[in-house]
Structure formats: structure tokens, C-alpha cells
Amino acid sequence: MSTMVKLISQEGEIIEVDQETVMLSVLIKSMIDDSGTEEDIPLPNVSKSILEKVLEFCKHIKEHPLQEIEKPLKSANLRDIIPEWYDDFVDVEQETLFEVILAANYLDIKPLLELACAKVATMVKGKSVLDVRKTFNIENDLTPEEEAQILEENKWAEEAIQ
Amino acid sequence: MEDSSQRESQCGCHSLEMLPCELQEMVLSYLPHPDVFNVIQCSHNMYDIGRDLYRNKFFDKEYHVMKLKKKQGIRQLKEEYIRNRFNFIKEYGDVRTRVVKTVKASIKLDPIEGKKCLEEAKAIQIDSLHRKGAFSTHCGGFANAVQCFDGTAYLTKEHALDFGFHEVMNESINYIPEGTCVIQIDCGSTDIVYISPEDKKESYGYAYTIKRTEENELSAPILIDIPEKVKWVCASVSHQFAATIDDRVYCWLPHADCKPFEIKGLFNDDNEYDEDGVVIKEDTKTSEKEDEELSIQQQLAKSTHEEKKRQLQEQEKLDRKEKIVHKIVCGNHFLLVLYKSGELFNVSINENSDSHLIARRVQELEGKNIMDIEASFTHWIAFEKTEIKPITEWDNMQTSEWFKRIGFDQCGNLAKYHNIEGKTVYNADEDYMEDVLGILDPVDQQKLRYEINQVRETKYKDINLYGYGANYYGQLGLFDKHASIPKKIPLPPLSYKDDYILRFACGRRNTAILTKKGELWICGHCRHDLKKKVNKEKVNKEMDKDDNSSSDEEKKTVKKTKKEILKAAGKGKKAGKKMHGHKNVKFGSEQFEDYLEELEEDNSRKKNFRKTRHSKHKHNRKTQYMREEKKKVYDKEMSLDHRFVNFTDVFTKNEKNIPYKICNVSLGIMDFAVVMAYRNEKIEKVATKGDKLKEKKKLCTIDKILTQLQKTRKFDIDDFTINYIDRFSGIVEVQLRKFLKSSDIPLHRIQTLKKDMEVYWDKKDRIDLFQFN
Numbered sequence: 001m002s003t004m005v006k007l008i009s010q011e012g013e014i015i016e017v018d019q020e021t022v023m024l025s026v027l028i029k030s031m032i033d034d035s036g037t038e039e040d041i042p043l044p045n046v047s048k049s050i051l052e053k054v055l056e057f058c059k060h061i062k063e064h065p066l067q068e069i070e071k072p073l074k075s076a077n078l079r080d081i082i083p084e085w086y087d088d089f090v091d092v093e094q095e096t097l098f099e100v101i102l103a104a105n106y107l108d109i110k111p112l113l114e115l116a117c118a119k120v121a122t123m124v125k126g127k128s129v130l131d132v133r134k135t136f137n138i139e140n141d142l143t144p145e146e147e148a149q150i151l152e153e154n155k156w157a158e159e160a161i162q
Numbered sequence: 163m164e165d166s167s168q169r170e171s172q173c174g175c176h177s178l179e180m181l182p183c184e185l186q187e188m189v190l191s192y193l194p195h196p197d198v199f200n201v202i203q204c205s206h207n208m209y210d211i212g213r214d215l216y217r218n219k220f221f222d223k224e225y226h227v228m229k230l231k232k233k234q235g236i237r238q239l240k241e242e243y244i245r246n247r248f249n250f251i252k253e254y255g256d257v258r259t260r261v262v263k264t265v266k267a268s269i270k271l272d273p274i275e276g277k278k279c280l281e282e283a284k285a286i287q288i289d290s291l292h293r294k295g296a297f298s299t300h301c302g303g304f305a306n307a308v309q310c311f312d313g314t315a316y317l318t319k320e321h322a323l324d325f326g327f328h329e330v331m332n333e334s335i336n337y338i339p340e341g342t343c344v345i346q347i348d349c350g351s352t353d354i355v356y357i358s359p360e361d362k363k364e365s366y367g368y369a370y371t372i373k374r375t376e377e378n379e380l381s382a383p384i385l386i387d388i389p390e391k392v393k394w395v396c397a398s399v400s401h402q403f404a405a406t407i408d409d410r411v412y413c414w415l416p417h418a419d420c421k422p423f424e425i426k427g428l429f430n431d432d433n434e435y436d437e438d439g440v441v442i443k444e445d446t447k448t449s450e451k452e453d454e455e456l457s458i459q460q461q462l463a464k465s466t467h468e469e470k471k472r473q474l475q476e477q478e479k480l481d482r483k484e485k486i487v488h489k490i491v492c493g494n495h496f497l498l499v500l501y502k503s504g505e506l507f508n509v510s511i512n513e514n515s516d517s518h519l520i521a522r523r524v525q526e527l528e529g530k531n532i533m534d535i536e537a538s539f540t541h542w543i544a545f546e547k548t549e550i551k552p553i554t555e556w557d558n559m560q561t562s563e564w565f566k567r568i569g570f571d572q573c574g575n576l577a578k579y580h581n582i583e584g585k586t587v588y589n590a591d592e593d594y595m596e597d598v599l600g601i602l603d604p605v606d607q608q609k610l611r612y613e614i615n616q617v618r619e620t621k622y623k624d625i626n627l628y629g630y631g632a633n634y635y636g637q638l639g640l641f642d643k644h645a646s647i648p649k650k651i652p653l654p655p656l657s658y659k660d661d662y663i664l665r666f667a668c669g670r671r672n673t674a675i676l677t678k679k680g681e682l683w684i685c686g687h688c689r690h691d692l693k694k695k696v697n698k699e700k701v702n703k704e705m706d707k708d709d710n711s712s713s714d715e716e717k718k719t720v721k722k723t724k725k726e727i728l729k730a731a732g733k734g735k736k737a738g739k740k741m742h743g744h745k746n747v748k749f750g751s752e753q754f755e756d757y758l759e760e761l762e763e764d765n766s767r768k769k770n771f772r773k774t775r776h777s778k779h780k781h782n783r784k785t786q787y788m789r790e791e792k793k794k795v796y797d798k799e800m801s802l803d804h805r806f807v808n809f810t811d812v813f814t815k816n817e818k819n820i821p822y823k824i825c826n827v828s829l830g831i832m833d834f835a836v837v838m839a840y841r842n843e844k845i846e847k848v849a850t851k852g853d854k855l856k857e858k859k860k861l862c863t864i865d866k867i868l869t870q871l872q873k874t875r876k877f878d879i880d881d882f883t884i885n886y887i888d889r890f891s892g893i894v895e896v897q898l899r900k901f902l903k904s905s906d907i908p909l910h911r912i913q914t915l916k917k918d919m920e921v922y923w924d925k926k927d928r929i930d931l932f933q934f935n
Contacts, residue, residue, distance in 0.1 A: 072193055098178075113185075125194065140204065
């Protein structure tokens with residue numbers, strides 16, 4: 001009934017999955033549309049572990065659809081907004097999370113991308129500038145003058161709100 | 163987190179910055195506005211990515227809508243909070259905001275001066291009782307008590323309320339065991355009595371006494387062994403009393419054995435007693451009953467008797483319904499028992515009357531609907547309310563009277579002779595009115611309907627206070643020295659609309675009345691000693707004036723007499739024979755000297771006589787003056803409508819202008835204590851004379867009237883003449899038409915406008931017969 005599709009990861013390993021599951025990815029969908037299901041699909045940008053995680057998401061979302069996450073986030077805790085499973089799914093190390101984002105972007109899986117981005121956003125939400133820098137390992141290359149300038153430039157916006 | 167970040171830095175590709183720009187933007191798009199601002203301050207890179215997003219976000223319509231919603235939400239929340247708060251105040255404010263204030267009881271209350279004598283009165287708030295939900299205060303001779311809504315009662319044995327309660331609250335010295343629910347408490351001159359129920363929900367309980375020990379301390383509560391549950395207690399100087407749920411009244415002496423005995427001669431006692439308490443006439447009913455009971459005991463098996471007994475019991479129950487004790491109060495030498503039916507019984511207490519006390523009906527107040535009583539050491543006050551029943555409960559006579567009063571005389575007779583009761587009138591429809599009552603005019607029918615609506619509910623007509631007892635201090639609010647029969651007390655006019663007297667309180671020297679809307683009037687502590695009242699200084703001054711003038715006269719007379727003597731002496735020298743027509747004395751002899759001495763004596767005697775006469779005269783004048791002054795004061799006192807002084811402002815005035823309402827009052831020997839709460843309702847003042855003057859209609863100005871006159875042509879202008887003030891010749895009368903045509907005198911000088919000599923408009927007297935709107 002359901003045709004199996006062979007995916008080749010970065011390491012060259014083959015993973016067989018249900019066609020319908022992977023049709024969520026726009027990239028794979030277009031490739032299948034082009035060359036049919038018989039051909040292997042090479043995914044050189046995605047490692048095997050990440051691919052497996054992505055597939056896990058694809059399988060789950062088929063049965064438990066995920067509503068679009070509202071912007072901006074209402075809560076710093078994703079559990080308040082989406083089902084628990086999804087929160088657990090993205091509750092991984094930062095490295096993995098970014099890889100998932102990249103993979104989702106590459107494979108063009110919109111719900112996953114949104115979910116992962118939202119997760120990153122929760123890590124930023126409500127944090128001070130310094131905390132944000134520390135969390136994401138961002139190097140401060142702004143001079144104090146520039147910082148002041150940014151503040152000055154955007155002051156009007158802040159005032160307008162209050 | 164550190165590990166991962168280290169690894170990230172090692173890899174160098176897994177920071178937020180390493181993501182493609184559009185992904186970074188996507189992450190940022192999830193963030194609320196302020197967070198984006200934080201992120202763009204992190205680094206150049208982030209700034210470049212986030213800046214536009216930040217600004218776009220700010221201009222984003224949805225964002226603004228959200229912001230607005232949020233603001234509205236906050237406002238709504240605030241409103242809700244305020245509303246909730248308001249509801250809270252409405253529901254619980256009365257209890258939660260209660261404060262207790264006191265004023266020294268030594269304040270003199272002169273009804274002539276009125277509010278002036280309150281200038282020095284200062285109310286002190288008892289902070290320790292704040293937010294305790296105080297219900298009432300009780301000031302006794304040795305201890306004071308405060309009863310709270312939750313059933314707790316606080317006792318202090320300090321005279322000064324404030325200090326005493328401070329101690330109680332801070333060090334939790336309370337003489338009533340913790341957790342005791344107190345239903346009612348009363349403080350006598352040395353001892354305290356209170357009721358505590360087994361279950362908090364019950365309104366009856368057991369009576370406990372706390373007495374003063376020999377070491378001037380308060381003892382532990384003593385349970386009084388009364389066979390029934392108690393619903394009301396009161397304490398006097400030496401005795402304490404309790405009314406039970408079976409409507410018996412018990413008395414005991416807290417300083418003796420605390421053994422309660424029943425008071426005889428009350429409503430439920432059918433026996434009659436003579437003055438020594440011996441039964442004169444035993445009611446036949448009771449004896450029959452006893453007989454029956456005996457027979458029942460003898461022949462228990464016979465069921466017929468049991469039935470009879472049950473019937474009797476039921477009958478008894480019915481009888482007793484009327485005989486429910488409503489309240490008991492006591493003073494030094496009396497106890498008053500008030501029944502729900504309005505009957506009042508008096509029990510006089512002597513020191514010797516240990517075990518038998520007999521109640522007598524207060525004959526003078528029989529038939530009056532007494533609703534409440536209060537008493538103090540030497541006086542008591544009864545509160546009568548005359549009830550007007552609703553129309554549905556009227557019989558034909560009442561209906562007839564009512565008809566006559568509202569101007570339907572015919573119907574009055576109809577109701578009288580056709581047995582029309584109030585209920586039928588109340589349910590009357592048009593046909594009934596036309597056919598039976600003969601009211602055909604629809605206007606009259608309307609009027610009748612209106613009148614029926616007016617009497618649909620029970621109303622209280624007259625509220626009277628009757629005072630009895632000593633009035634040394636004017637505590638009865640009467641002018642007489644004593645009230646040996648209950649006398650009606652003149653009451654002050656209440657300043658709020660639809661207000662009525664709710665409570666009253668008696669103190670040693672005072673009586674207070676408190677209205678439903680929180681107005682407090684107190685009378686008393688104003689001796690009737692008129693001598694004191696008369697301004698002594700004034701009298702003395704007057705007398706001094708008289709003295710001065712009289713002494714002048716005296717001096718003159720003295721001078722005169724001296725002159726006379728000299729003259730006489732001269733005459734004597736010259737004539738030597740006739741001296742004042744007294745004696746024939748020869749000049750130049752010893753006799754003459756004797757004569758001179760005699761003359762001086764005579765003079766001094768005369769002077770003395772004058773003096774005594776003068777002092778008598780002075781005394782007479784003084785007494786007369788005093789009498790006159792006395793009469794003036796007396797007349798003034800007699801002309802007073804009432805002898806109460808308005809105390810409301812003393813307590814309710816505060817710096818923050820919080821609208822407080824007085825809820826309860828008690829008058830102690832040292833302090834007047836008042837329980838106040840936040841006033842929730844709006845109150846309307848009764849319009850006084852001053853207000854009425856202000857409300858006077860504005861007089862229509864003359865220019866308006868003249869224009870209207872010309873416009874409407876209702877009147878002929880030729881008929882009118884006017885008076886105006888001329889600067890030189892005073893008031894001048896001219897025809898209006900002439901005035902309008904030729905004169906250039908300003909209109910405001912016009913004083914009067916007349917039509918055929920009848921004044922139609924007058925500036926001074928504010929007459930306006932035109933009534934143009």
C-alpha cells in the first residue's frame with residue numbers, strides 16, 4: 001500500500017520511511033515528484049541522528065496535528081501553548097536544537113521550523129541583554145557609543161508605547 | 163548549559179548568530195516587542211537582523227491592536243477590582259470598618275447652649291479595637307467590655323477604656339477564656355455577666371458571672387446553675403438577672419452564693435401577691451391543673467387524662483406565645499421585664515430581699531406598645547412605637563375612619579354599616595368602586611388607588627420615649643426634678659429624611675438616643691440648680707453698682723447730719739433753749755456736752771437704723787433680682803423643645819472626611835463609647851428653614867416681562883402703569899406706554915408694574931403675577 005522511501009543521511013546510511021510521512025518535507029516531496037519513489041534521496045546536509053529526530057516529529061504530527069504557534073509568544077513556557085509532547089521533543093541541547101532548525105529549514109518542514117524557532121524564542125524571552133549574550137554565546141562587538149546610539153535611535157518607539 | 167556553549171564555541175557554528183538570517187528573523191518574530199529590543203542590543207549582527215523587524219513590529223497593526231486590548235483588559239480588571247472592592251465594602255464594610263471612639267463623660271450638656279458646649283469635647287479612637295469588628299461596648303463600674311461580631315468579647319478592668327483595651331489586645335489578658343462565644347454581655351458596677359452557648363450557632367446559652375475579688379481582680383467565670391437555657395442577662399449593683407427561654411426570670415447575688423431563684427408575679431405567673439409576697443389569690447386554673455396532674459399520677463393508665471393533659475399543654479403553649487420575655491434591664495433598685503407583647507413589669511429590689519422578689523405591672527404604660535427599654539442606676543426609659551397596620555388587616559371601623567380622613571365621607575359610612583374591611587378595599591377593582599363604593603369619577607378612583615398604595619405597608623407612626631426615675635442631672639431629658647410616673651420625653655428633630663430612633667442608652671447622668679442613620683443625641687449632666695444657672699457675676703455687678711450709689715448717699719447723709727449738729731450747736735449757742743424740740747438744755751453748761759453726746763448717739767443709732775434698713779433693702783433687691791433671673795432661665799428652659807444635644811459631629815468628624823456612621827452607643831461613668839462603621843448609604847437631610855429660603859424662585863426680570871407683554875398681547879399695554887425711581891424726584895408713576903415710548907431710563911430702575919392699580923410685578927416684594935415661563 002504505502003510505498004517506502006529510502007533516505008540517505010550525511011553519513012551515507014539509508015533510512016527507510018513511509019512515503020506519506022516524509023511528504024511533509026517540501027524538499028523531499030518535490031524530489032519524489034521529480035523522480036518517483038524508487039530512487040534514493042540523498043540528504044547530505046542532515047546527519048543521521050537529526051534525521052531520525054525529524055522523522056520522529058513527522059510521524060507524530062500525522063496523528064497529532066500541531067496548531068500554528070501564535071506570534072508573539074504569550075508565555076515563556078511552551079507547555080502553556082502547545083501539547084506536551086512537542087515541548088518534550090524540542091527540549092534538547094542547544095546544539096541539537098540549532099541542527100534541527102537547520103535541518104527543518106533545509107528539508108523545508110514548516111511546522112518543525114516554527115516549533116524549533118519558538119523554542120529558541122522562549123530561551124530569549126524575558127531575559128536581559130547580558131543573559132541573551134551568554135545563552136547564545138554572542139560576542140559583544142558593539143562599542144558603548146554604538147549601544148547608546150541604538151538606545152537613542154529606538155527610544156521614540158519605547159516612548160510611543162508607554 | 164555551559165558545556166553546550168563550550169562545545170558550541172568549539173564547533174563555532176551553533177550559536178544563534180550562525181543560523182541563516184531568515185531563520186534568526188523567524189526566531190525573533192516569536193518574541194514580544196521588548197525582548198526583540200534586548201536582542202538587537204547584543205551585537206552588530208543581531209542589530210542588523212533585528213532592527214527592521216523591531217521597527218516593523220512596532221508599526222504592525224496587530225501588535226497595536228493587541229497592545230490596546232491589553233490596556234483595555236487592564237482597565238477592565240481595574241474596574242472589576244474596584245467593583246469588587248465596592249461590593250466588599252457593601253457587604254462587609256459595616257463589620258470590617260468598625261472603630262470605637264470615646265469621649266469623657268464629664269462633659270456638661272447645657273440644652274440652652276446646645277452645640278456650643280461640645281466645643282471642648284474630643285473623641286479618642288481606641289486603636290486596639292480597630293478591625294476587630296466590634297459590635298457593642300459596655301461600660302461598667304469596675305470593668306468594661308467590648309463584644310465583637312464573631313462572638314469574642316474583650317474585658318478590661320481599667321476605668322479608662324483606651325488604656326484598658328490596649329492592654330487586652332497587646333498582652334492578651336482576657337478574663338473570658340479563649341474561644342468562648344459570647345452572645346450577650348452586661349457590666350454591672352462591680353461584676354460582669356455573660357451568656358455563652360454550647361454551640362456557636364445557638365442563640366441561647368448558659369449564664370456566667372465574673373465577679374470582683376477582694377484583691378480587686380476579676381475572678382474566673384462562674385457558671386450559674388439555672389435549670390433552663392438563658393437568653394438575656396443583666397447586672398445591677400448587687401444583683402444579677404437572667405431571662406430564660408421558658409420566659410422565667412432568675413435572680414442571684416454574685417457576692418453571696420450565686421444561687422439563682424425565680425422572680426414571682428411575672429406575666430406567666432397567674433397568682434396574685436400582696437406586698438409581702440404572700441399569695442393572695444391563687445389562680446383557679448393552676449389549682450385545677452395541679453389536681454389533674456395529681457389524678458394523672460394516680461391513674462396513669464387512663465388515656466383520657468393524658469389526652470386532656472396534652473390539650474392543656476397546647477393551650478398553655480398558645481397562652482405563652484404572648485408572654486415571651488423580650489428584654490430585661492436593671493438599675494440600682496429595680497428590674498424591668500419587657501414582654502414581646504409590649505407589657506412592662508417592674509421588680510423593686512431591696513438589699514434585704516434575698517430570696518423573694520415580686521414583679522408588678524407598670525400600670526401607667528399599660529396598653530402602650532413598648533418595644534424597647536434601657537435603664538441605668540436611677541432611671542429607666544421605655545420606647546414606644548405606634549404601629550399602623552397595613553390596609554389588609556383593617557376591620558370595618560378602621561376602614562371607615564380612613565375613608566373619612568382621605569375625604570371619601572360617603573364611603574366611610576358605607577364601610578361602617580356594610581362591614582367593608584380593608585382587605586376588600588385593597589382588592590377593589592373599577593366595578594367594585596363604581597357599584598359598591600359609588601365612586602364614578604375616574605379621577606376619584608385614581609385618587610383612591612393612590613391612597614390605597616400609601617397604606618399598603620406597615621408604618622410606624624409615633625415614636626415616644628417615656629422616662630421614669632431620678633432626674634437630678636437632667637438624665638431623663640425632662641425639666642422636672644423627678645418622674646414618679648413615666649413621662650413622655652420631648653425628642654429632638656432629626657436631621658435626616660426617613661430617619662427614626664433605633665437605639666437608646668442610659669448612663670448614670672445621661673441618656674442617649676441613636677437614629678437609624680447614625681445621628682446621636684445625648685442629654686443630661688446639667689443640674690437644675692437655677693441659682694447656679696443665674697449668672698452670679700452679673701448679679702453681683704448690678705449689686706455693686708447699687709452699693710456704690712447708696713454709699714454715696716450715705717456719705718451725703720452723714721455730711722448732712724454733721725451739718726445739722728453743727729447748726730444745732732450753733733443754734734444752741736445762740737438760742738440755747740430749744741434744741742431740736744427734744745429737751746430744754748442750758749447753753750455752756752455740762753448739760754450741753756451731755757446733750758452733744760446724746761445727739762451723737764442718736765445720730766449713730768439713726769445711721770445704724772438706716773444701714774440695716776439699707777442692707778435689708780439690698781437683700782430684698784438681690785433676691786428679687788435673682789428671682790427675675792431665675793424666672794428668665796426657667797422660662798428659657800421651659801421654652802426649649804427638647805433637652806438633647808447633638809453629638810454626631812463630635813464622633814464622626816475626622817480629618818480624612820471618612821463618612822462614618824454611628825452604630826452603637828453606651829454611656830459609662832467615665833466615658834461615652836461609640837461604635838462606628840463606614841457609611842455606605844447616601845443620606846438626605848431634611849430641608850431646614852435656611853434651605854427653603856435659598857430655594858426661593860428667581861424673580862422674572864422686568865425686561866423679560868416687558869418683552870413678553872409686548873409679544874403675547876394677552877394684556878393691553880395701556881392698562882399698565884409703572885413706578886420707577888427717578889434720581890431726583892424719587893419714585894415716579896408713569897403710564898407704561900409713555901415710559902416705553904419716550905423715556906430712556908434704564909429698565910432696572912422700575913420698581914413696580916401695576917394694572918388698574920393692582921400690583922402685577924414688584925421688585926422688592928418679589929411679586930410676579932404674570933408667571934411667564
